[in-house]
Amino acid sequence: MRSSTRIRLIEPTDAAPIAAHRARDFEAFRPWEPAQPADFFTPEGQAERIDSLLDGYRAGAVWPGVVLADDQVIGQVTVGGILPQPHLRRGSVGYWIASVAQNQGHAGHAVGLVLRVMTDELGLHRAEASTHLENLPSQRVLRRNGFSPYGVAHSSILLDGSWRDGLLWERVLGD
Numbered sequence: 501m502r503s504s505t506r507i508r509l510i511e512p513t514d515a516a517p518i519a520a521h522r523a524r525d526f527e528a529f530r531p532w533e534p535a536q537p538a539d540f541f542t543p544e545g546q547a548e549r550i551d552s553l554l555d556g557y558r559a560g561a562v563w564p565g566v567v568l569a570d571d572q573v574i575g576q577v578t579v580g581g582i583l584p585q586p587h588l589r590r591g592s593v594g595y596w597i598a599s600v601a602q603n604q605g606h607a608g609h610a611v612g613l614v615l616r617v618m619t620d621e622l623g624l625h626r627a628e629a630s631t632h633l634e635n636l637p638s639q640r641v642l643r644r645n646g647f648s649p650y651g652v653a654h655s656s657i658l659l660d661g662s663w664r665d666g667l668l669w670e671r672v673l674g675d
């Protein structure tokens with residue numbers, strides 16, 4: 501049976517499990533996630549990154565979460581680019597799940613939970629996301645959470661050495 505999925509704000513002690521997952525999944529994630537500097541794959545590098553994510557959280561620009569299964573960190577779910585102004589009230593959702601925990605519904609549940617944070621805690625009105633055109637699992641996660649594709653951003657992200665198109669997704673919150 502699938503273990504339950506939880507999300508919470510990232511904490512400094514998450515640095516070690518995140519570094520371990522990302523080091524193990526370096527090859528598997530190469531087509532889907534941007535290249536990172538070497539220290540991204542170390543607990544020290546992740547600790548610095550978590551500090552700056554928490555600075556962004558305190559500034560209201562980002563909601564940086566981790567995904568937990570059986571209380572173990574198995575991935576991240578982040579609301580970035582938060583625009584809280586009353587006439588915008590939107591943010592962009594990003595996520596990854598470690599290969600050892602994929603295809604058990606965790607990303608789908610984590611995105612559902614972060615949509616609730618966006619509505620109830622952040623008071624946002626609109627969620628956005630972007631996926632590689634060929635990232636079908638990620639697109640399933642978004643569709644299952646009520647997102648619809650609305651356009652293509654051409655040559656918008658450097659992945660595995662090539663500028664790739666991004667499929668743009670939207671979901672009006674409260675729908």
Ligand SMILES: CC(C)(COP(=O)(O)OP(=O)(O)OC[C@H]1O[C@@H](n2cnc3c(N)ncnc32)[C@H](O)[C@@H]1OP(=O)(O)O)[C@@H](O)C(=O)NCCC(=O)NCCS
Nearest residue numbers: 532595596597602603604605606607608631636637638640
């Ligand atoms: C994309 C990702 C987050 C999905 O995480 P996950 O926990 O495995 O996702 P879920 O189990 O909730 O859902 C995966 C869905 O994709 C489907 N799927 C899996 N492999 C597939 C494939 N090759 N083709 C089509 N669909 C596929 C599953 O059946 C499931 O669909 P369902 O909800 O209809 O059953 C994870 O694969 C990942 O982190 N990948 C690498 C990084 C990445 O792509 N990040 C997102 C960038 S936009």
